Each structure stands twice: as structure tokens, then as C-alpha cells.
Amino acid sequence: RIIIIMPMKGNKNNNLHPAKDAFIQAKKYKPTSPVSSSGLTSQTKQQPSSNKSILEEEVYKQQALSEDEIKKYTIDEGLTEVQRCLVLLKKQDIEQQSYVFRNCNSVFKNNAEAQRELVPKILEVIDKSNESLQIEAGMAFNFMLRDIIIEDEDIIKQIHKTASKMLTTWSQEVLFEWRQVFKLSIRVLNYNDFRDSIDRSMKLCDKTQPLVTRINGAYLLGKIAKYFTNGQLPIGWAQKITIMSQDFNYEVRQEIGKQFKTIFKHLSLEDISQSKLLDRFLELLNDEEPDVQSIAIQCLPRVLEKITVSSASQ
Structure with a gap:
């Protein structure tokens, strides 16, 4: 089975930062409904040949996705949440990386192993990210440090080091988020x-x-x-x-x-x-x-x- 994580346009009920007009949603494949009502497309490794052309036609009608785009937004459904996040971070796609930042709270909660594996990778991405992703990452770390979801002192020190780098930016929005991270991470x-x-x-x-x-x-x-x-x-x-x-x-x-x-x-x-x-x-x-x-x-x-x-x- 395969899961597709991709940006959706025109949805007014998204939960993203106000600066964004798209959101990312993951939806598992349902055998009885090859094309979901939300517009996300799901595939199986083996599709009946009689349905293949119909599926492709519906996909292009609803999403106008090319084969490259389908490949870009498709990952194996059998992956764990941590593995899925690692794959999305490597894809270097803004929307998919944003998905990781917005969901790391639930992934990290009561999961120290996930924190040790994912936080360094997230921090690497932040260094190379655009302003909107840096803001979103700052918001995520603010929440997790404030609510003590992340407790490992070594991890917090890594976060503090990145926060120190973020303080050199001239973006007011980025500074506002990361100065909070800097302040909250000083304690360790x-x-x-x-x-x-x-x-x-x-x-x-x-x-x-x-x-x-x-x-x-x-x-x-x-x-x-x-x-x-x-x-x-x-x-x-x-x-x-x-x-x-x-x-x-x-x-x-x-x-x-x-x-x-x-x-x-x-x-x-x-x-x-x-x-x-x-x-x-x-x-x-x-x-x-x-x-x-x-x-x-x-x-x-x-x-x-x-x-x-x-x-x-x-």
C-alpha cells in the first residue's frame, strides 16, 4: 500500500500559519474508494487493469498531477511515523517539510527515541529553509519546550544552538519565534x-x-x-x-x-x-x-x- 502526502489548494479550514494558503494532509488508501472525496489520490501496488485508465483520468481531472508529481508526493504506507517524517524531510519540498514541523508535537510526545532521531534532522533542514518554514519550526519548538515535551538536555542544547543562529536573521517574524526558543532553552x-x-x-x-x-x-x-x-x-x-x-x-x-x-x-x-x-x-x-x-x-x-x-x- 501507498500513502500520498501532498498540498491541497483552496481549503479554508486548514490549520496552517496564516501566511500559507495550502495545507498537507495524509490519507490512507481505501480499497473501495480509489479516489477520496477530499481530492487526495491513493494507489495500491496492484490495481486492476480495467480500473487503471479510469483512476488515471480521475486523478488528472481532480489534481492535474503529472507522473513526476505523483512520485514526489507518494511514500510507502508501511513506514512508521518517524520513518515517514525522515522521508519527507529528505524530499526538500516546503509543504511536506511543513507537515513534519506541524506534526512533530504528536510524534515526540512521550517518545524520547523519536526526538533523538528526528530533532537533529529537523535542525539541519531549518538552517537551509526559507522564512516561512523557519517561523513554523520556531512555533513548534516553542510549544514543545514550553510544555516540556522535549526534556533531554542534549537535545535542548542542540535546539539552543540553532536558536542562536536564528537570532542573526533580520526577519522580524523569524526573530520573534526563535527568541522565545532561545529563552526557553537557556535553562539547561x-x-x-x-x-x-x-x-x-x-x-x-x-x-x-x-x-x-x-x-x-x-x-x-x-x-x-x-x-x-x-x-x-x-x-x-x-x-x-x-x-x-x-x-x-x-x-x-x-x-x-x-x-x-x-x-x-x-x-x-x-x-x-x-x-x-x-x-x-x-x-x-x-x-x-x-x-x-x-x-x-x-x-x-x-x-x-x-x-x-x-x-x-x-
């Missing part, structure tokens, strides 16, 4: 790997970086503060906070303003005082842009709570 890193990730985050904040990169750099500056040890702030981190707080573009100042809630939550008052982060926050409260002021005001309760609690404990 050893000290040296964590230091490398801090340095990579700070490089995103360089003045020479494009606006979208600096915005995401500001985002990560705040998120990594969760993992700092009191009294041991990374060298240069506080200086980057200052640079982001005084950036020419208000969008960057707005993003770093959002991060002060996280920063004040996880850092000690002593670290905040010594690094003059409170001064930076006050600057944002008095920013010339109302949107930046508004963000800073939203963080004010957290700042006051930190100061009040710390003062009471002394």
Missing part, C-alpha cells in the same frame, strides 16, 4: 555555554545592528537576568542596559522598559543600585515618547515593591 546550559549566550545576546544590542535586531537584543537582556547570580552580574550587561535605555529609536527604549519588570524581580537591590539600573528606569519614566513612559509606568509597581521589600528586610 552549563556555565560556559550560558556565558556564550549572554555574549550573543549583548552583541544584538550593538549600535551597528538594525532596529529589529536591537529590539530583540533588548528583550533578551531582560530575560537572561532570571539566571544571574546575586553579586555576579555579567561584565558589560549593565552597560548594554544603559545603551538600550538611551537608544535613538523609541521602539528599543520601549522594549527595554518592558524588561525592567523582570530585571527588578530577579536582581538584588544591591546589584540594581551598583549598576545604576534605577537611574536608567527613571530616565524611561521621563522619556520624551509617551509610549515609552507608559511602559515604564506599568513596571513601576514591581520597582516599588522591590525597593520596599528590600528596605524592610535590612
